[in-house]
Amino acid sequence: MKTFAFLNPLWVRCRRQRGLALVAGTGILLLAVISCGSLTQQAVVLPDVPGAKYVGSADCEQCHDELCRDFKTADHARLMARGKNGINAGCESCHGPCSIHEDSGGEVKPPYSFTAGRPQPESLSGRFPLDPEHAVENTCYKCHMDVRGQFNLPNHHPVPEGRMTCIQCHPPHKGIAHAGGSTQLLSQEENCTQCHESQQGLYVFEHEAMREGCTSCHTPHGSVNAKLLTERNANLCLKCHFQQVKDGSAILIGGVDHTSRLSQGACWSAGCHEAVHGSRVSPSLRF
Numbered sequence: 186m187k188t189f190a191f192l193n194p195l196w197v198r199c200r201r202q203r204g205l206a207l208v209a210g211t212g213i214l215l216l217a218v219i220s221c222g223s224l225t226q227q228a229v230v231l232p233d234v235p236g237a238k239y240v241g242s243a244d245c246e247q248c249h250d251e252l253c254r255d256f257k258t259a260d261h262a263r264l265m266a267r268g269k270n271g272i273n274a275g276c277e278s279c280h281g282p283c284s285i286h287e288d289s290g291g292e293v294k295p296p297y298s299f300t301a302g303r304p305q306p307e308s309l310s311g312r313f314p315l316d317p318e319h320a321v322e323n324t325c326y327k328c329h330m331d332v333r334g335q336f337n338l339p340n341h342h343p344v345p346e347g348r349m350t351c352i353q354c355h356p357p358h359k360g361i362a363h364a365g366g367s368t369q370l371l372s373q374e375e376n377c378t379q380c381h382e383s384q385q386g387l388y389v390f391e392h393e394a395m396r397e398g399c400t401s402c403h404t405p406h407g408s409v410n411a412k413l414l415t416e417r418n419a420n421l422c423l424k425c426h427f428q429q430v431k432d433g434s435a436i437l438i439g440g441v442d443h444t445s446r447l448s449q450g451a452c453w454s455a456g457c458h459e460a461v462h463g464s465r466v467s468p469s470l471r472f
């Protein structure tokens with residue numbers, strides 16, 4: 186069994202410095218250490234599949250050239266640091282060891298493949314138990330265990346229910362692993378509004394918060410709060426709208442006296458700012 190080590194927690198901390206990492210090219214490791222200070226390594230054990238070996242991403246190019254070309258700039262391509270005795274297993278970190286697949290000229294599917302409709306070939310049956318309903322996310326959870334926890338929260342996108350998968354928001358093969366990342370045609374908001382059309386805008390009075398993105402108020406994976414909100418009460422709004430206290434007791438928000446209103450419920454309920462995304466009629470987003 187091979188062990189591939191890479192820099193999981195470190196990269197989370199370096200996320201905002203992606204520009205640097207790009208410039209650095211092969212110097213990612215060194216630069217990351219300099220810019221983030223501390224280094225924690227996390228070893229991930231790629232699954233051992235009887236009879237199959239890891240062949241390395243370079244081999245995939247022979248037959249999947251277009252996909253491999255795109256993959257060169259993908260998050261997961263850059264980050265799969267080579268293990269001590271390792272080959273670059275970028276593709277196989279998700280698809281599993283591909284020697285049987287390669288030797289069969291593609292006839293036998295890789296151990297982890299997700300395309301519905303093509304059953305696992307006879308020669309592999311039973312060897313790679315993978316719940317087909319959850320094949321994608323279980324593959325991702327091998328390395329992103331924290332995300333599994335987020336989807337276990339009471340309110341979540343229906344990934345555990347099998348009604349959507351990670352890759353509807355995270356393209357695995359191309360560019361930044363976030364739909365709406367800088368190299369993609371869609372913005373992150375457009376990715377959200379493809380499914381949530383009524384938040385798409387065309388408001389006469391747009392709530393300017395929308396310009397900071399949906400994730401300024403919603404957590405994408407899961408939340409303890411209804412509607413995937415990051416906060417369940419006025420704190421959500423007070424992140425950006427400061428409270429002022431006037432004459433020792435009156436609470437002003439946006440210059441308007443809210444003293445008695447704050448006890449009536451969340452800002453977007455109780456008939457107040459119900460059109461929280463934007464309104465066609467009310468500049469104060471009432472309806």
Ligand code: HEC
Pocket residue numbers: 240241242244245246247248249276277280283286287289290291292294295297298299300303
């Ligand atoms: C000798 C040619 C060849 C090589 C080398 C090869 N493949 Fe394939 N692969 C194919 C063919 C043919 C198919 C089936 C047609 C298709 O889906 O493109 C396929 C299909 C796939 C599929 C989709 C399977 C499904 O139906 O769900 C995956 C995933 C895949 N290959 C991954 C890889 C990876 C990863 C590598 C490198 C480690 C690799 N392949 C190397 C020929 C090859």
Ligand code: HEC
Pocket residue numbers: 242245249252253256261262275276277278279280299300321352357358
């Ligand atoms: C982060 C995980 C991940 C990595 C890394 C990854 N894949 Fe995939 N791959 C997937 C998922 C998930 C699907 C299913 C896509 C779908 O259903 O649209 C897929 C589908 C495929 C397919 C079949 C469908 C298609 O788009 O043609 C092929 C072939 C394939 N991958 C090859 C590769 C190769 C070659 C590499 C490396 C250059 C690679 N993959 C790297 C997760 C990954």
Ligand code: HEC
Pocket residue numbers: 191192193194196197200229260261264278279321322324325326327328329351352355357362363
């Ligand atoms: C073999 C381990 C491994 C697998 C499998 C894997 N990833 Fe990753 N992924 C990483 C590492 C390492 C990083 C970079 C460090 C980080 O951000 O956690 C990363 C980065 C990401 C990022 C970018 C995070 C950021 O900081 O911007 C997303 C999104 C992501 N992965 C989603 C997925 C999805 C979706 C799948 C399944 C289709 C998947 N990953 C499968 C290891 C893996």
Ligand code: HEC
Pocket residue numbers: 322325326329331332336342344349350351352353354355363373400405406
């Ligand atoms: C509805 C769209 C959506 C779905 C579905 C989704 N994600 Fe995400 N994910 C996002 C967005 C948006 C972010 C960026 C969050 C931010 O910037 O605050 C993110 C962030 C991440 C990150 C980096 C930050 C972190 O929390 O570690 C990883 C890794 C990740 N997602 C993995 C996954 C995996 C694995 C799945 C499937 C089990 C998944 N995501 C499903 C939208 C989604």
Ligand code: HEC
Pocket residue numbers: 341342343348349353354373376377378379380381399400403405411412413414
């Ligand atoms: C592929 C389609 C898809 C994408 C992309 C998507 N969502 Fe969703 N979203 C859903 C589905 C399906 C539900 C569950 C609705 C249900 O259970 O009726 C949901 C639920 C929600 C909810 C909770 C609604 C409620 O009534 O509780 C919010 C908020 C939300 N999504 C925001 C977002 C944001 C923000 C993004 C972008 C980061 C996003 N969605 C991307 C399909 C999607």
Ligand code: HEC
Pocket residue numbers: 374377378381384385392394395398399400401402403412414453459461462
């Ligand atoms: C200023 C904060 C904020 C921003 C930004 C925001 N939302 Fe919301 N969203 C809310 C609040 C608050 C609710 C709950 C409204 C309610 O319960 O009446 C909500 C509810 C939702 C719902 C559930 C609607 C329903 O009828 O139950 C969806 C879907 C949603 N938002 C999607 C999005 C999308 C997509 C974006 C980005 C384009 C976005 N939101 C940006 C605050 C925000």
Ligand code: HEC
Pocket residue numbers: 392393394397401402421422423424425426439452453458461468469470
């Ligand atoms: C990400 C930052 C952000 C968040 C979070 C946010 N807002 Fe806003 N909001 C703005 C900005 C920026 C404006 C436009 C400038 C202004 O009027 O203060 C605005 C304007 C408004 C207005 C119009 C004010 C007027 O009379 O012109 C209302 C009403 C409003 N927000 C209510 C809310 C409510 C309710 C919430 C919580 C659900 C909320 N906002 C959360 C940034 C935010």
